[in-house]
Amino acid sequence: MSVNEIYTSIPLGSGSTHAHTSTWVASTLRQEIAQGRLLPGSKLSEQALADALGVSRNTLREGFTLLDSELIITRIPNRGVFVSSPGAADIREIYAVRRTIEPAALAWGPALDVPALAQAIVEARAAAKAHDVPGMADANQRFHESVVRATGSVHLLELMGRILAKMRLVFHSMSDAPDFHSHYVERNAALVELLASGQRNEAAQTLLGYLDTAEAELLDHYESSQKI
Numbered sequence: 001m002s003v004n005e006i007y008t009s010i011p012l013g014s015g016s017t018h019a020h021t022s023t024w025v026a027s028t029l030r031q032e033i034a035q036g037r038l039l040p041g042s043k044l045s046e047q048a049l050a051d052a053l054g055v056s057r058n059t060l061r062e063g064f065t066l067l068d069s070e071l072i073i074t075r076i077p078n079r080g081v082f083v084s085s086p087g088a089a090d091i092r093e094i095y096a097v098r099r100t101i102e103p104a105a106l107a108w109g110p111a112l113d114v115p116a117l118a119q120a121i122v123e124a125r126a127a128a129k130a131h132d133v134p135g136m137a138d139a140n141q142r143f144h145e146s147v148v149r150a151t152g153s154v155h156l157l158e159l160m161g162r163i164l165a166k167m168r169l170v171f172h173s174m175s176d177a178p179d180f181h182s183h184y185v186e187r188n189a190a191l192v193e194l195l196a197s198g199q200r201n202e203a204a205q206t207l208l209g210y211l212d213t214a215e216a217e218l219l220d221h222y223e224s225s226q227k228i
Helices: 003-009 022-034 046-053 057-069 088-108 114-129 133-149 154-172 179-196 200-226
Strands: 073-076 080-083
Touching (some): 022 046, 088 154
């Protein structure tokens, strides 16, 4: 899919009073990044995006400012606005946040929805069987969003939305290692089994170790790629 096709596929606002605000713009672009449709290094055309979203260029720029503050996009003088390409420091920051939120959500979250987590596993396994790496990544994102949703906190869910966008940019660097996603499908399934049997603390500890492993694997891959 070309960048122009991506722009035209972005959903317009519903017409509500808050739809065409800079916050909505940032949220929409963040979601496009989290779903893997805007890739690291992609140049974001102001005019094309403003037209696609149905907003003014000033509103779009305000949305860019929000995403720039989250380090999801990068503004380069005299060149334009680009989707960020995360480095080692970004990976460490992402996993520091995830280790703080996700295990606690599994252990104590009052809104834990085990069926929703199980459904994400069904979707991930179907994608793995079809050798659909983006599909596995999508299902993985939904799984971890559901984990954070267990907290019942709107603010933590908003934070996770930003983390998911950064995660997708990091995961894009693993496109040459499709097994990265596939072996985490079964790790997620093991978490669901623990949760289904009421072993929430055990699931939290298992997830903590899993996040440590994933961070180390991503950092190793990133550092190796910098030597090429």
